[in-house]
Amino acid sequence: MASAPLNTRAGKRKKKRFYLVLTSLTVLALAVGLVLSALEDSISLYLDPTDLIERNIPQGQHVRLGGLVAEDSFTKADDGLTYHFDITDGANTVTVVYKGALPDLFREGQGVVVEGAQGDAGIFIASEVLAKHDENYMPKEVIDSLKKRGLYKQAEEESL
Amino acid sequence: MIVEIGHYALILACCLSLIQGTFPLYGATKNHGRLMAIASPAAYGQFFFAAIAFGALMYAFITSDFSVANVARNSHTLKPMLYKISAVWGNHEGSILFWTLILSLYGAMVAFFGRKLPKTLHARVLAIQALVGLGFYLFLLLTSNPFARIYPFPMEGNGLNPLLQDPGLAFHPPLLYMGYVGLSVTFSFAVGALIEGRVDAAWARWVRPWTLLAWCFLTAGITLGSWWAYYELGWGGWWFWDPVENASFMPWLIATALLHSAIVVEKRDTLKSWTILLAIIAFSFSLLGTFIVRSGVLTSVHAFATDPERGVFILMFLFIVIGGSLLLFALRADKLQPGGLFAPISRESMLIVNNLLLTVGAVVVLFGTLYPLLRDALTGDKITVGPPFFNLAFGLLMIPLFLVMGLGPSAHWKRTDLKGLSSRLSFVFIASLMAAGISFYMAGGTEIMAAVWLGLGFWLLLSTLFEWANRIKLFKTGTFKRMVRQPRASLGMSLGHLGMAIVVIGIAGTSFWNSEYQGIMAVGDKASIGGYDLTFKGVDGMIGPNYTAVKATFDVSKEGTQLKPLHPQARVYLTPPMPTTEAAILSSFKGDLFVVIGEANSEKYDTWAVRLYYKPLQSWLWAGVALMVLGGLISLSDRRFRMGNVKRGGKTNVA
Numbered sequence: 001m002a003s004a005p006l007n008t009r010a011g012k013r014k015k016k017r018f019y020l021v022l023t024s025l026t027v028l029a030l031a032v033g034l035v036l037s038a039l040e041d042s043i044s045l046y047l048d049p050t051d052l053i054e055r056n057i058p059q060g061q062h063v064r065l066g067g068l069v070a071e072d073s074f075t076k077a078d079d080g081l082t083y084h085f086d087i088t089d090g091a092n093t094v095t096v097v098y099k100g101a102l103p104d105l106f107r108e109g110q111g112v113v114v115e116g117a118q119g120d121a122g123i124f125i126a127s128e129v130l131a132k133h134d135e136n137y138m139p140k141e142v143i144d145s146l147k148k149r150g151l152y153k154q155a156e157e158e159s160l
Numbered sequence: 161m162i163v164e165i166g167h168y169a170l171i172l173a174c175c176l177s178l179i180q181g182t183f184p185l186y187g188a189t190k191n192h193g194r195l196m197a198i199a200s201p202a203a204y205g206q207f208f209f210a211a212i213a214f215g216a217l218m219y220a221f222i223t224s225d226f227s228v229a230n231v232a233r234n235s236h237t238l239k240p241m242l243y244k245i246s247a248v249w250g251n252h253e254g255s256i257l258f259w260t261l262i263l264s265l266y267g268a269m270v271a272f273f274g275r276k277l278p279k280t281l282h283a284r285v286l287a288i289q290a291l292v293g294l295g296f297y298l299f300l301l302l303t304s305n306p307f308a309r310i311y312p313f314p315m316e317g318n319g320l321n322p323l324l325q326d327p328g329l330a331f332h333p334p335l336l337y338m339g340y341v342g343l344s345v346t347f348s349f350a351v352g353a354l355i356e357g358r359v360d361a362a363w364a365r366w367v368r369p370w371t372l373l374a375w376c377f378l379t380a381g382i383t384l385g386s387w388w389a390y391y392e393l394g395w396g397g398w399w400f401w402d403p404v405e406n407a408s409f410m411p412w413l414i415a416t417a418l419l420h421s422a423i424v425v426e427k428r429d430t431l432k433s434w435t436i437l438l439a440i441i442a443f444s445f446s447l448l449g450t451f452i453v454r455s456g457v458l459t460s461v462h463a464f465a466t467d468p469e470r471g472v473f474i475l476m477f478l479f480i481v482i483g484g485s486l487l488l489f490a491l492r493a494d495k496l497q498p499g500g501l502f503a504p505i506s507r508e509s510m511l512i513v514n515n516l517l518l519t520v521g522a523v524v525v526l527f528g529t530l531y532p533l534l535r536d537a538l539t540g541d542k543i544t545v546g547p548p549f550f551n552l553a554f555g556l557l558m559i560p561l562f563l564v565m566g567l568g569p570s571a572h573w574k575r576t577d578l579k580g581l582s583s584r585l586s587f588v589f590i591a592s593l594m595a596a597g598i599s600f601y602m603a604g605g606t607e608i609m610a611a612v613w614l615g616l617g618f619w620l621l622l623s624t625l626f627e628w629a630n631r632i633k634l635f636k637t638g639t640f641k642r643m644v645r646q647p648r649a650s651l652g653m654s655l656g657h658l659g660m661a662i663v664v665i666g667i668a669g670t671s672f673w674n675s676e677y678q679g680i681m682a683v684g685d686k687a688s689i690g691g692y693d694l695t696f697k698g699v700d701g702m703i704g705p706n707y708t709a710v711k712a713t714f715d716v717s718k719e720g721t722q723l724k725p726l727h728p729q730a731r732v733y734l735t736p737p738m739p740t741t742e743a744a745i746l747s748s749f750k751g752d753l754f755v756v757i758g759e760a761n762s763e764k765y766d767t768w769a770v771r772l773y774y775k776p777l778q779s780w781l782w783a784g785v786a787l788m789v790l791g792g793l794i795s796l797s798d799r800r801f802r803m804g805n806v807k808r809g810g811k812t813n814v815a
Contacts, residue, residue: 034552046542
């Protein structure tokens, strides 16, 4: 006999397994589909100013931009809630505009990561300034990028 | 001197774990009683010495002994005592020592409460527990010695990240670790059973209380962390899908699945190999969580260590533990006798759906957490996977889960009549749709997903209450007697599910109806949010033990009634110098008013940046979790689970 009839014990077990496998596969297929479609829209690239300029990121594409807040670049608009500042990686600088509350640790000369998109006239419009920092008070991506641009000094690490 | 005693005790504990991990294991295969009897005293001894080591480190922190490198890096004389103590586990070395201490505590608990287990299983479980411990002792002694001295030693310590200086976060790691490490017991039981080649209802009854205990701690620990993020980070968010949060959430999902599949093993003697696999995966996730948090592979506020050597050690350790146990599973799983049959529509199959969705959910979270690493390795692009991914992919998986969760408890074991079940529950379903529709309309909702989540919350709430009412035959004579006499495990289940329902409703409220206001306020300015009227009355300076602060005063009133004024603070800590915000929160049944004071906006310090948030039903979320944990604890007190009382029916396995 090639297959057991369905009313025997073994047959029932097979039937049960079949349903199990079927449900598992459906759930899995559903999950994979969801994952792929959701992923497309919600990943954001991390770039430093040099990357942003060199890679010709189109206007409006959602990215994260990281670097140091350039000294003497921070200005506050009259409404008291809109801020302009430059983010630099040493080689290149991008001007950022942001409306909203700044995190506690935001200072000129500090590392920062902002989320947003490139607007008109080369100004980066930030929708969020990330509040989280690790214990070294410097985002890890910023350290990596500064190292890559040869600007990261050991002394700086200790003072931070 | 005391520090050196601690170091020596740690080495002794390490040696004991080696003995406990080898001789009893060999003794169990040879059925040698004396060798197996080594396990219990070794487990007690190991806990004793680990406790001495931990006590010594705590002593160094309390007395601010800065000749110990770890203390100098992480403590400060000006810190309040609570934070000197919590600093012991607030750093890499100390936290691993703490992990190990809890591991040995669980080992001692298994030795004590498991005295009536079959001797071979008892010996094997303790041996596996000790082998896991051995890995951690070696990790401490070889790569992260908490007792290392420095010379010359500094006169003052570096202090602790002020964000971590908070009562909520002082107790968050201990609870979380009790949960993480609690899963080690389930793991040891699973591996022990694989070696024995035997899993039955009695085994499930031994394992369930440990899973439940770990689950309760994990639930409480995760929520305490979330609560801390909510009030301390000052943004009113309570879940960020941050890698570290995910690291604790994945084992929770698997532990929840395990909790349910163990019921099937106990009641119906089936799903055995799946349950064993879940037990292995659950502990693997908690090791992975430790790895993610401790190695600093993913950027996060919690990433203490950025030392690749340690990362390599943990990676090897993970490989041995997870790879080894999965290999054992592959070799031995077919030895487990398959048990009872069930129909496609039955309580068993609904629990399988629960297990599938929870496991797939954990895999989705894992994927989103590790995808940036994968992408970095493949293309060199640095990316982040944002909350929209998790909210969509994970959220959609939870919709069928909550639907089935309402049906499951009302379904029968083995086979249930779908028609009968749906006709019994159809009015509950319609009632929850109506409740969701009405509240959606009254609250002025716009997004359709808000209505869906509200509906799921009400469905869960009402179907849980309905099942409970049916079980105790509410409104018939003797209701009260039945209510009191029902098994605590069933009561615990009802409370747990009810808690989840309240959490879901809370999440819907706070995610879809929150409002915020950001602006510059001068003294005397007024603002309104969420039905509250606030008046900014000005700021005062204040000096804390190790910080200075600006303390603002806001008069609050609601519909003309004056309430207690709120005092948000902006603090600047002295060591290390760092500003933090202390939000002022007015919680009520309907929602939270959340006030944050920012920076002065003028030279004269008379206008200030202010953020106001209104978070509807936020307190439901915390209350719901509390109910879930309460349900877990009540279940745990069920007399069927008392370790000594469980006997293997008939076929005793006496050595």
